[in-house]
Amino acid sequence: MDCPSCHLSAKSIFHCLVDCPFASQCWRKVGFQLNAGETSIFASWFRSSLCRYSKEESARMGMMCWAIRKGRNDLIWQQRHSSVDETVNLAKHSLDQWINAQEFDKQPPIGMIVPGDGSEHWVKPQENTIKVNVDASIAIGRGTFGLGWVARDHTGLLLEVHGRSRNGVVTPEVVEAMGVKEALSWIKSKNWPSS
Structure with a gap:
């Protein structure tokens, strides 16, 4: 199968992302020097690249892979072509949001916290339990919606x-309810022991 972006090479993870x-x-736009000649196996390339970069650069690298993959999926499934600038900006913005979400000591002023507005911080579940968080989104103008959930243990x-x-x-309200329903069905299929 040809690459949906360049229509040249056979599609592989390494080709798609590197x-x-x-x-x-x-990659050039964000200033990464790729040593792609070393291997054509993505996992090997990514692992060796992580050894060369700092923690912050590694996070940028991982988010860049995610943004390139998302752009390719948009091209395949929605026939929407993302520019290099859009892809790079998506990676930067998403990484900034992720970093912000990790900074638990950043509390908004008390007057700014409204229950249910997303300002609350995630709390670990009790020991020997699993917590599943559900979220949903609506793509206004595209006629699509998304459902997602994550499962974490008591250590996070x-x-x-x-x-x-x-x-x-x-x-x-409907898409949130659908997300909870899908997540509950998924939880039931896991057959996790109850404690």
Whole structure:
């Protein structure tokens, strides 16, 4: 199968995220020197690259891979072409949001906290239990919505992540309810022991 972006090479993870001309332009735009000649296996390339970069650069690198992959998925499934600038900006913005979410000591002023507005911080579940958080989103104008959930153990370790995208126009209340229903069905299929 040809690459949906450059239509040249056979599709592989390494080609999609590193070797494709579009991906290479993205990497150059953010200033990463890719030593792609060392291997054509993505996992080997990524592992060796992480050894060369700082923790912050490694995080940027991981988010860049995610943004390139998301752009390719948008091209395949929605026929929406992302520019190099859009892809790089998405990676930077998403990483900034992720870093912000990790800084638990950053508390907004008391007057700014409104229950249910997303300002609350995630709390670990009780020992020997698993916590599943559910969220949903609506892509206004595209006629699609997304459902997603994550499962973490009592130490905060991420166990599994699942997400789905569907076509349709729904209200926020309906899509949130659908997310909870899907997550509950998934939990039931796990046969986790109750404690």
